[in-house]
Amino acid sequence: MQRRQWIISATGAAMVLALSQTAQAQGKFPDRPITIVVPSAPGGSTDFTARLIAEPLSRALGQAVVVDNKAGASGNIGNQFVAKAKPDGYTLLLAYSGYQVGNPHLFKKAGWDPIKDFTPVAMLTRAPQVVAARANLPANNLRELVAYAKANPDKLNYASSGNGSIQHIAGELFKQMTGVALTHVPYKGAGPAVQDLLGGQVDLFFTTPASVVSHIKADKLKGLAVTSGARLVSIPQVPTTRESDLKDFTLDSWFALYAPVGTPNDVVQHLNTEIAKILALPDVKKKAEDAGTLVDHMGPVQLGEYTRKELAYWGRVIQGAKITAD
Structure with missing residues (x-):
């Protein structure tokens, strides 16, 4: 009787261990392909930046990283898509500063909010015009x-x-x-x-x-x-x-990665850590420089603070120029 109870106990323990290991494996990020949404058509600087990091990020994470161009409505279609996506780290936004901190001041109803709807992951590159x-x-x-x-x-x-x-x-x-x-x-x-x-x-x-x-x-x-x-x-x-003779005509664009708000912090930190390593690679820096851009990494906290500052700055510029998209 005791032997039978021991066998049952051992078998139960083994099942619990197996289930635990399976759960841990299923919960490990990432365990399937990741999509980077570009809110503009192929061929521009936003698309270039997404493809600059997609392949090395795929190698680092061991999963496919797919670039998905969702153009239209001055970036609002792509931004809305990511804002409404499941906050699990598998759908990310390659944000262009003109959209991310400009659109909220240009559209009465953009359909998304740069602060409330997105979690900052990493600043990637910046470039003049x-x-x-x-x-x-x-x-x-x-x-x-x-x-x-x-x-x-x-x-x-x-x-x-x-x-x-x-x-x-x-x-x-x-x-x-x-x-x-x-x-x-x-x-x-x-x-x-x-x-x-x-x-x-x-x-x-x-x-x-x-x-x-x-x-x-x-x-x-x-x-x-x-x-x-x-x-x-x-x-x-x-x-x-x-x-x-136009010293005051200076403009700087930047490109950053965001996730839907609510994305787990450990996922955000994991993505940021790998991206920081990628941006430090000499070949990545050279590709960026050859295209006229510069890598400029920021972590989630710094990018969040910077986003708020840029949102306020471009609000003043846009209002001063009396520009509207509606």
């Missing part, structure tokens, strides 16, 4: 652009990634600072805008370097200026706005 022009535009720098625009009022237009995007804001600020007349042409992301710029359907595009650097190097587009204090290593021939 490049004033890019079609190859046959009769202007080679900002001074010549302003002169040509004033001599040909209402004949020039500029592209953006959508109403209220930072490219839209950049164009409106440029108009205010120079007094030139430009017509705004919104697109569903940087990729389609660049294609029409290459084709000559639009004249100008204020955008992050990753979208246009290769075309400027190949002389398919003109780089008129970089909106920063220093020239870019990737296109050193392009002067800064400060060198072009």
Whole structure:
């Protein structure tokens, strides 16, 4: 009788141990593919940044990391999708600053909130804007652009990634600072805008370097200026706005990873730790630099504080420029 009880007890203990191990295995993150949602079309700087980290992150986590472009409504479609996703770390947002801290001030009902709906994971990269022009535009720098625009009022237009995007804001600020007349042409992301710029359907595009650097190097587009204090290593021939008598025309975009609010802290920390290692890799840094961007890692707490500060700053800029997307 005692032997039988011991066998039953041993068998029960073994079953409990097996179930415990299975539960632990099932609960280990990640145990299936992860999706990074890009709220714009392929080909732009947001898409570039997502793909910059997707492959090395997949290797680090041992799971596929899929980039899913959900363009439309100036980023609101992609942001809404992630905001409503299950907070388990398997659906992430590759946020573009123009959308993340600009849209809340531009849309009365964006359908998401940058603070209430998202948990910061990691800052990834940042970049200035490049004033890019079609190859046959009769202007080679900002001074010549302003002169040509004033001599040909209402004949020039500029592209953006959508109403209220930072490219839209950049164009409106440029108009205010120079007094030139430009017509705004919104697109569903940087990729389609660049294609029409290459084709000559639009004249100008204020955008992050990753979208246009290769075309400027190949002389398919003109780089008129970089909106920063220093020239870019990737296109050193392009002067800064400060060198072009527009020292106050400085714009900086950033790209960061967020998860739906409520995502477990250990999952967020795990993702951030692996991303920090990836951004420190020499080949990743070089890829970013070649595209005109710089890696700039921040952890969850620092990114959360920075998001709040940027939200307030861009609110003042947008209200001051009287820009609305509705």
